[in-house]
Amino acid sequence: MHMPLSVFPDGFDTYFRAWEAKIGAFLEFSPDPPVCPLDPSISVDEKAAAAVSGLPFAVKDNIAVEGFGLTCGSKLLAKMRAPYSATAVQRLTCAGAIVVGKTNMDEFGMGSSTDNSALKQTNNPWDLSRVPGGSSGGSAAAVAAGVVPFALGTDTGGSVRQPASFCGVVGLKPTYGAVSRFGLVAYASSLETIGVLSDTVSRARSVFAVMRGKDTLDQTSIQFPADLMVGRGKSDPKTIGVLTPDSLVEALTAGTGSGDGEKLALLENEVAAGFRAARERLTALGHTLVEVRLPSLKYTVPTYYTIATAEASANLARFDGIRYGARPAYAENPEDLIDKTRGAGFGSEVKLRILLGTFVLRSGFQDQYYNRAQKIRTGIRRDFDRVLCGVDAILMPVFPTRAFGRGEEGLSPFAQKAADVFTCCANLAGLPALAFPATVENGLPVGVQLVGRAFAESVLFDIAQGYEEAHPIARPAGYQAFWG
């Protein structure tokens, strides 16, 4: 395998192979990446461009990169090749960063473990018997193992932040619209954003500074109004809202029922300990922490899944064996061809979500589900706006557990969904959220996240960077720092 020295340092080849054999983060890896034509009209933040120039990076396999596959972790798209690159990728390559591979993910971004990938299993670099989180699990595992300094992921309900927390890396879900979605295979268009997973906070800031910006190819993209202060150091003291302990418990248990003995993800002791440590350390760093309540939080998960599945049922209609997708060898008629393609191509979680989304949009059920969810979404936005009037950011756990295991040690698909409560609220409200490693508890990383006002990513970076300087990010055993 030939690797150009400009991208990969000495000794990297062996290091990469050893890690990849254990974690399986990549669906495709190309040490000699294809050179794609650059769009001359793109101009990027110069300081940020200098910080990412020459660095290799990985891209989740639902984001188009010309010359690479675009499987979305699905059998249905196993042979799909991307005919062009996403705008976010173009902006990074214009800045001199180099795509070296595509990472594994839950099929179409639907899952919290990456085990819903139809193509490959990815393991957590901290403990190979555990999942890396999801759906951007391949990207998180690759960054955590140090085989790339950063990777792109997508966050629809927590799919950047949750795997970042499970793998002990930094994960940014930007403000909705701050990064163009052109070239991202759509799952839930009103919720999803392209985000960054990286080894350090300052790297996430630089990558985001390069990617953001209005794009004429995505009408929901917005010109980013604020300076991101690339290269900035220590943070001024901020006021940070923290959810009261009883709000945390209420949010996790609301509406889940309890009669059937199913194991639900309550706040794990280690996660509670990591969260407490983050509170204490942020206070010690000079920030003012105040307790806040978000009473709407208990409605976020049902609201999120109603909206996300409804949008998915519409977005995934294009995978019909005619426009996209491997079709069957034989079909009775066009309807049969579509049914057979989708029946054979989609995994069970994708089918379940399409069924739910189709159901909530059926005539007669719309008011009960979809329309009501859209109104609750407005209420949730207002609840966040109200709290963020008084504080600069809200500190929350990312996920109620650390990286979970498989089989008996795992979480049921329902328990995984109910556990999205702390992440999916930022997607419903369109707000930026930054997950960063707080502590390591019993051998596994625990992340926390800061949710901020729209376009206030800079504030979140400032706080997290101060934390990181005082408490350097821990790395898994065998980690080697290759990237300056």
Next chain:
Amino acid sequence: MIKDDLQATASLAHLDLTEAELASALPAFERMLTYFSAMREADTDEAAFGGPIADLEPTSHVFSAGNILRPDNNNNNPNYNPLHNNSNPADALLALAPELETRYLVVPNVL
């Protein structure tokens, strides 16, 4: 939730589900719909929303700028579009087809 209802939904969604798949999807489907029904409590939860949610405007997009249109003409389209700017986009797209005869897509023989 009745199995027939799930079957009807599957048919609307163009999903070809076997009996076994239907049977295994049913409990998960019902479980999620029961969970969704928790949203009903929000109707009267003034503590959470400061008033009835029926009075709130629905959110379909958080920061909607409304419709943005471009000139409906490829020749003066100011947008960068990789498919249009590519010297021969048709070739790139045709190359993705599973089966070709010269420049024609081969499709199953359906009536």
